[in-house]
Amino acid sequence: MPELPEVETIARGLAPELEGRTITEVQVRERRLRVPLARDFAARLRGRRLGRMTRTGKYLLTPLDDGRLWLVHLGMTGRLTLGGAHRLPLVHDHVAMTLDDGRLLVYNDPRRFGRLDVVRPADVARIVGPGVDALDPSLDGAWLFARSRARRTSVKALLMDQRQVAGLGNIYVNELLFRAGVRPRRRAERLSRADCERAIAAMRAVLDEAISRGGSSISDYRDGFDRAGSFQDDHAVYDRAGAPCRRCATPIRTFVVVGRSTFYCPVCQV
DNA sequence: CGCACCCCCTGCCGGC
DNA sequence: TGCCGGCAGGGGGTGC
Numbered sequence: 001m002p003e004l005p006e007v008e009t010i011a012r013g014l015a016p017e018l019e020g021r022t023i024t025e026v027q028v029r030e031r032r033l034r035v036p037l038a039r040d041f042a043a044r045l046r047g048r049r050l051g052r053m054t055r056t057g058k059y060l061l062t063p064l065d066d067g068r069l070w071l072v073h074l075g076m077t078g079r080l081t082l083g084g085a086h087r088l089p090l091v092h093d094h095v096a097m098t099l100d101d102g103r104l105l106v107y108n109d110p111r112r113f114g115r116l117d118v119v120r121p122a123d124v125a126r127i128v129g130p131g132v133d134a135l136d137p138s139l140d141g142a143w144l145f146a147r148s149r150a151r152r153t154s155v156k157a158l159l160m161d162q163r164q165v166a167g168l169g170n171i172y173v174n175e176l177l178f179r180a181g182v183r184p185r186r187r188a189e190r191l192s193r194a195d196c197e198r199a200i201a202a203m204r205a206v207l208d209e210a211i212s213r214g215g216s217s218i219s220d221y222r223d224g225f226d227r228a229g230s231f232q233d234d235h236a237v238y239d240r241a242g243a244p245c246r247r248c249a250t251p252i253r254t255f256v257v258v259g260r261s262t263f264y265c266p267v268c269q270v
Numbered sequence: 271c272g273c274a275c276c277c278c279c280t281g282c283c284g285g286c
Numbered sequence: 287t288g289c290c291g292g293c294a295g296g297g298g299g300t301g302c
Contacts, residue, residue, distance in 0.1 A: 016278060034278055075296045111279045113296050169295055
Protein backbone atom coordinates (compact mmCIF):
# COMPACT_ATOMS: atom_id res chain seq x y z
CA MET A 1 0.00 0.00 0.00
CA PRO A 2 2.11 2.82 1.19
CA GLU A 3 4.81 4.16 -1.06
CA LEU A 4 7.00 7.18 -0.47
CA PRO A 5 4.25 9.86 -0.45
CA GLU A 6 2.09 7.92 1.99
CA VAL A 7 4.99 7.13 4.33
CA GLU A 8 6.20 10.75 4.11
CA THR A 9 2.70 12.01 4.95
CA ILE A 10 2.62 9.82 8.04
CA ALA A 11 6.10 10.95 9.13
CA ARG A 12 5.29 14.65 8.67
CA GLY A 13 2.04 14.29 10.56
CA LEU A 14 3.26 12.19 13.45
CA ALA A 15 6.77 13.61 13.98
CA PRO A 16 5.72 16.81 15.78
CA GLU A 17 3.12 14.94 17.85
CA LEU A 18 5.45 12.19 18.99
CA GLU A 19 8.71 14.07 19.43
CA GLY A 20 9.61 14.37 23.11
CA ARG A 21 6.81 12.05 24.24
CA THR A 22 7.55 9.02 26.37
CA ILE A 23 6.02 5.60 25.76
CA THR A 24 4.51 4.48 29.03
CA GLU A 25 2.98 1.19 27.97
CA VAL A 26 3.28 -1.22 25.04
CA GLN A 27 0.66 -3.85 24.39
CA VAL A 28 1.45 -6.58 21.89
CA ARG A 29 -1.58 -8.53 20.68
CA GLU A 30 -0.01 -10.28 17.69
CA ARG A 31 3.68 -10.94 17.09
CA ARG A 32 3.31 -12.93 13.87
CA LEU A 33 4.14 -10.20 11.39
CA ARG A 34 6.14 -11.06 8.28
CA VAL A 35 9.23 -10.62 10.43
CA PRO A 36 7.94 -11.82 13.82
CA LEU A 37 8.07 -9.18 16.54
CA ALA A 38 11.20 -9.59 18.65
CA ARG A 39 10.69 -11.13 22.10
CA ASP A 40 11.90 -7.96 23.77
CA PHE A 41 10.08 -5.53 21.46
CA ALA A 42 7.76 -4.12 24.13
CA ALA A 43 10.53 -3.94 26.74
CA ARG A 44 12.77 -2.03 24.32
CA LEU A 45 10.10 0.63 23.74
CA ARG A 46 8.55 0.92 27.18
CA GLY A 47 9.83 3.96 29.04
CA ARG A 48 11.68 5.35 26.01
CA ARG A 49 11.38 8.97 24.94
CA LEU A 50 10.84 9.46 21.21
CA GLY A 51 12.94 11.66 18.96
CA ARG A 52 11.89 13.05 15.59
CA MET A 53 10.32 10.49 13.25
CA THR A 54 11.74 10.55 9.73
CA ARG A 55 11.26 8.55 6.54
CA THR A 56 13.83 6.82 4.38
CA GLY A 57 12.59 4.85 1.40
CA LYS A 58 9.41 3.22 2.67
CA TYR A 59 10.68 2.98 6.26
CA LEU A 60 9.78 5.15 9.23
CA LEU A 61 12.64 5.68 11.68
CA THR A 62 12.29 7.22 15.14
CA PRO A 63 15.34 7.71 17.37
CA LEU A 64 14.95 6.63 20.99
CA ASP A 65 16.65 8.16 24.02
CA ASP A 66 18.77 5.04 24.57
CA GLY A 67 20.50 5.43 21.21
CA ARG A 68 18.46 2.84 19.37
CA LEU A 69 15.88 3.42 16.65
CA TRP A 70 12.27 2.36 16.34
CA LEU A 71 11.74 1.12 12.78
CA VAL A 72 8.41 0.65 11.00
CA HIS A 73 7.61 -0.70 7.53
CA LEU A 74 3.92 -0.72 6.69
CA GLY A 75 3.97 -3.48 4.07
CA MET A 76 0.79 -3.44 2.01
CA THR A 77 -1.89 -2.72 4.58
CA GLY A 78 -0.12 -1.37 7.65
CA ARG A 79 -1.51 1.67 9.47
CA LEU A 80 0.00 3.70 12.26
CA THR A 81 -2.71 5.71 13.94
CA LEU A 82 -2.45 8.26 16.74
CA GLY A 83 -5.69 8.71 18.61
CA GLY A 84 -7.41 9.17 21.91
CA ALA A 85 -6.99 6.84 24.86
CA HIS A 86 -10.46 5.43 24.46
CA ARG A 87 -10.07 3.92 21.02
CA LEU A 88 -11.61 0.47 21.18
CA PRO A 89 -9.38 -2.31 19.87
CA LEU A 90 -10.17 -3.16 16.26
CA VAL A 91 -9.56 -6.36 14.35
CA HIS A 92 -5.87 -6.50 13.32
CA ASP A 93 -4.71 -4.01 15.95
CA HIS A 94 -1.40 -5.79 16.60
CA VAL A 95 0.48 -3.32 18.77
CA ALA A 96 -0.80 -0.46 20.93
CA MET A 97 1.52 2.07 22.54
CA THR A 98 0.38 4.47 25.24
CA LEU A 99 2.06 7.88 25.38
CA ASP A 100 2.68 9.96 28.50
CA ASP A 101 -0.09 12.36 27.46
CA GLY A 102 -2.57 9.49 27.45
CA ARG A 103 -2.91 9.16 23.68
CA LEU A 104 -2.63 5.82 21.96
CA LEU A 105 -0.45 4.99 18.94
CA VAL A 106 -1.76 1.82 17.29
CA TYR A 107 -0.26 -0.42 14.61
CA ASN A 108 -2.97 -2.16 12.57
CA ASP A 109 -2.17 -4.46 9.64
CA PRO A 110 -4.68 -6.98 8.20
CA ARG A 111 -2.21 -8.77 5.94
CA ARG A 112 0.66 -8.60 8.46
CA PHE A 113 3.27 -7.87 5.78
CA GLY A 114 4.65 -4.99 7.82
CA ARG A 115 7.60 -4.88 10.16
CA LEU A 116 8.17 -3.30 13.54
CA ASP A 117 11.56 -3.43 15.21
CA VAL A 118 13.91 -1.67 17.60
CA VAL A 119 17.40 -1.67 16.12
CA ARG A 120 20.87 -0.29 16.61
CA PRO A 121 21.91 2.56 14.29
CA ALA A 122 24.51 0.25 12.73
CA ASP A 123 21.75 -2.17 11.65
CA VAL A 124 19.65 0.39 9.79
CA ALA A 125 21.66 0.39 6.56
CA ARG A 126 21.43 -3.40 6.23
CA ILE A 127 17.67 -3.39 6.75
CA VAL A 128 16.84 -0.34 4.64
CA GLY A 129 19.24 -1.32 1.86
CA PRO A 130 21.57 0.60 -0.44
CA GLY A 131 18.93 2.35 -2.54
CA VAL A 132 19.09 6.12 -2.97
CA ASP A 133 15.98 7.77 -1.59
CA ALA A 134 13.74 8.96 -4.41
CA LEU A 135 13.73 12.51 -2.99
CA ASP A 136 17.51 12.62 -2.47
CA PRO A 137 18.80 15.69 -4.36
CA SER A 138 21.73 13.67 -5.69
CA LEU A 139 19.34 11.58 -7.72
CA ASP A 140 19.32 13.26 -11.12
CA GLY A 141 19.13 12.40 -14.80
CA ALA A 142 22.84 11.67 -14.97
CA TRP A 143 22.50 9.20 -12.10
CA LEU A 144 19.66 7.32 -13.75
CA PHE A 145 21.44 7.32 -17.09
CA ALA A 146 24.56 5.83 -15.51
CA ARG A 147 22.57 3.26 -13.50
CA SER A 148 20.60 2.11 -16.52
CA ARG A 149 23.58 1.40 -18.80
CA ALA A 150 23.97 -2.29 -19.70
CA ARG A 151 20.74 -3.09 -17.86
CA ARG A 152 18.48 -5.21 -20.01
CA THR A 153 15.67 -5.11 -17.45
CA SER A 154 12.66 -2.84 -17.98
CA VAL A 155 12.78 0.74 -16.79
CA LYS A 156 9.79 -0.08 -14.61
CA ALA A 157 11.56 -2.94 -12.85
CA LEU A 158 14.66 -0.80 -12.38
CA LEU A 159 12.74 2.06 -10.77
CA MET A 160 10.77 -0.29 -8.53
CA ASP A 161 13.91 -2.00 -7.27
CA GLN A 162 14.43 -0.62 -3.75
CA ARG A 163 18.16 -1.41 -3.98
CA GLN A 164 18.38 1.19 -6.73
CA VAL A 165 15.79 3.84 -5.91
CA ALA A 166 14.15 3.62 -2.49
CA GLY A 167 10.56 4.72 -2.03
CA LEU A 168 8.87 4.17 -5.39
CA GLY A 169 6.22 1.47 -5.73
CA ASN A 170 3.75 0.36 -8.33
CA ILE A 171 1.47 3.41 -8.30
CA TYR A 172 4.14 6.08 -8.59
CA VAL A 173 6.33 4.30 -11.13
CA ASN A 174 3.29 3.94 -13.41
CA GLU A 175 2.45 7.60 -12.90
CA LEU A 176 5.93 8.99 -13.42
CA LEU A 177 6.51 6.96 -16.59
CA PHE A 178 3.29 8.38 -18.02
CA ARG A 179 4.46 11.91 -17.30
CA ALA A 180 7.88 11.18 -18.74
CA GLY A 181 6.33 9.70 -21.90
CA VAL A 182 8.22 6.43 -21.47
CA ARG A 183 6.68 2.96 -21.82
CA PRO A 184 7.13 0.79 -18.73
CA ARG A 185 8.62 -2.10 -20.73
CA ARG A 186 11.38 -0.04 -22.34
CA ARG A 187 14.74 -1.61 -21.63
CA ALA A 188 16.66 0.54 -19.19
CA GLU A 189 19.77 0.53 -21.42
CA ARG A 190 17.72 2.04 -24.23
CA LEU A 191 16.81 5.17 -22.29
CA SER A 192 18.37 8.29 -23.75
CA ARG A 193 19.94 10.90 -21.58
CA ALA A 194 16.88 13.10 -22.24
CA ASP A 195 14.55 10.24 -21.21
CA CYS A 196 16.40 9.98 -17.92
CA GLU A 197 16.13 13.72 -17.29
CA ARG A 198 12.41 13.63 -17.98
CA ALA A 199 11.88 10.54 -15.83
CA ILE A 200 13.60 12.11 -12.83
CA ALA A 201 11.78 15.42 -13.29
CA ALA A 202 8.49 13.51 -13.58
CA MET A 203 9.33 11.48 -10.49
CA ARG A 204 9.90 14.62 -8.39
CA ALA A 205 6.75 16.27 -9.70
CA VAL A 206 4.56 13.22 -9.05
CA LEU A 207 5.97 12.63 -5.58
CA ASP A 208 5.68 16.30 -4.59
CA GLU A 209 2.10 16.51 -5.79
CA ALA A 210 1.17 13.25 -4.13
CA ILE A 211 2.66 14.39 -0.82
CA SER A 212 0.80 17.69 -1.03
CA ARG A 213 -2.42 15.71 -1.53
CA GLY A 214 -1.69 13.42 1.42
CA GLY A 215 -0.89 10.35 -0.71
CA SER A 216 -3.16 7.92 -2.57
CA SER A 217 -5.95 6.07 -0.75
CA ILE A 218 -6.98 3.16 -2.96
CA SER A 219 -8.54 1.08 -0.23
CA ASP A 220 -6.48 0.78 2.95
CA TYR A 221 -4.17 3.74 3.27
CA ARG A 222 -4.83 6.31 5.99
CA ASP A 223 -2.41 8.81 7.48
CA GLY A 224 -1.34 8.95 11.12
CA PHE A 225 -4.65 10.56 12.09
CA ASP A 226 -6.83 8.14 10.12
CA ARG A 227 -7.40 10.54 7.23
CA ALA A 228 -7.50 9.40 3.61
CA GLY A 229 -5.29 10.97 0.94
CA SER A 230 -6.72 12.32 -2.31
CA PHE A 231 -4.02 11.80 -4.94
CA GLN A 232 -5.88 8.77 -6.28
CA ASP A 233 -8.25 11.29 -7.92
CA ASP A 234 -5.29 12.65 -9.91
CA HIS A 235 -3.91 9.33 -11.16
CA ALA A 236 -3.33 9.52 -14.89
CA VAL A 237 -2.96 5.77 -15.48
CA TYR A 238 -2.84 3.68 -12.31
CA ASP A 239 -6.01 1.59 -11.96
CA ARG A 240 -7.49 3.27 -15.07
CA ALA A 241 -7.42 0.35 -17.54
CA GLY A 242 -9.79 1.06 -20.43
CA ALA A 243 -10.51 4.60 -19.26
CA PRO A 244 -9.62 7.45 -21.63
CA CYS A 245 -6.16 8.96 -21.33
CA ARG A 246 -6.46 12.38 -19.70
CA ARG A 247 -4.20 13.85 -22.40
CA CYS A 248 -5.30 12.16 -25.63
CA ALA A 249 -8.41 10.11 -24.75
CA THR A 250 -6.89 6.84 -25.97
CA PRO A 251 -7.94 3.96 -23.70
CA ILE A 252 -5.33 3.18 -21.04
CA ARG A 253 -3.80 -0.27 -21.49
CA THR A 254 -2.80 -2.74 -18.84
CA PHE A 255 -0.50 -5.77 -18.69
CA VAL A 256 1.86 -7.39 -16.22
CA VAL A 257 5.52 -6.39 -15.85
CA VAL A 258 7.67 -8.34 -13.39
CA GLY A 259 4.56 -9.54 -11.64
CA ARG A 260 2.88 -6.20 -11.13
CA SER A 261 -0.10 -4.66 -12.90
CA THR A 262 1.12 -2.00 -15.24
CA PHE A 263 -0.81 0.83 -16.90
CA TYR A 264 0.19 3.09 -19.79
CA CYS A 265 -1.10 5.17 -22.65
CA PRO A 266 0.00 3.69 -26.00
CA VAL A 267 -0.04 7.13 -27.62
CA CYS A 268 1.52 9.37 -24.96
CA GLN A 269 4.23 6.88 -24.01
CA VAL A 270 6.90 5.64 -26.40
C1' DC B 271 21.64 -11.20 -14.92
C1' DG B 272 16.66 -11.18 -15.40
C1' DC B 273 12.58 -13.23 -14.63
C1' DA B 274 8.98 -16.55 -13.63
C1' DC B 275 7.18 -18.47 -9.86
C1' DC B 276 6.74 -19.51 -5.14
C1' DC B 277 5.92 -17.72 -0.26
C1' DC B 278 4.04 -14.59 3.57
C1' DC B 279 -1.75 -12.94 4.82
C1' DT B 280 -6.53 -11.02 4.72
C1' DG B 281 -10.18 -8.73 2.23
C1' DC B 282 -12.79 -7.54 -1.61
C1' DC B 283 -14.83 -7.94 -6.04
C1' DG B 284 -16.71 -10.04 -10.12
C1' DG B 285 -18.39 -14.12 -12.32
C1' DC B 286 -21.09 -18.00 -12.16
C1' DT C 287 -27.52 -15.63 -2.17
C1' DG C 288 -23.13 -18.18 -1.82
C1' DC C 289 -18.91 -19.91 -3.31
C1' DC C 290 -14.51 -19.48 -5.71
C1' DG C 291 -10.77 -17.59 -8.21
C1' DG C 292 -8.12 -13.63 -8.92
C1' DC C 293 -6.12 -9.66 -7.46
C1' DA C 294 -4.25 -5.96 -4.17
C1' DG C 295 -0.03 -0.31 -2.62
C1' DG C 296 4.94 -4.66 0.32
C1' DG C 297 9.31 -7.73 0.26
C1' DG C 298 12.07 -12.05 -0.06
C1' DG C 299 13.61 -16.56 -1.79
C1' DT C 300 14.64 -20.18 -5.33
C1' DG C 301 15.79 -22.06 -9.56
C1' DC C 302 16.17 -21.80 -14.53
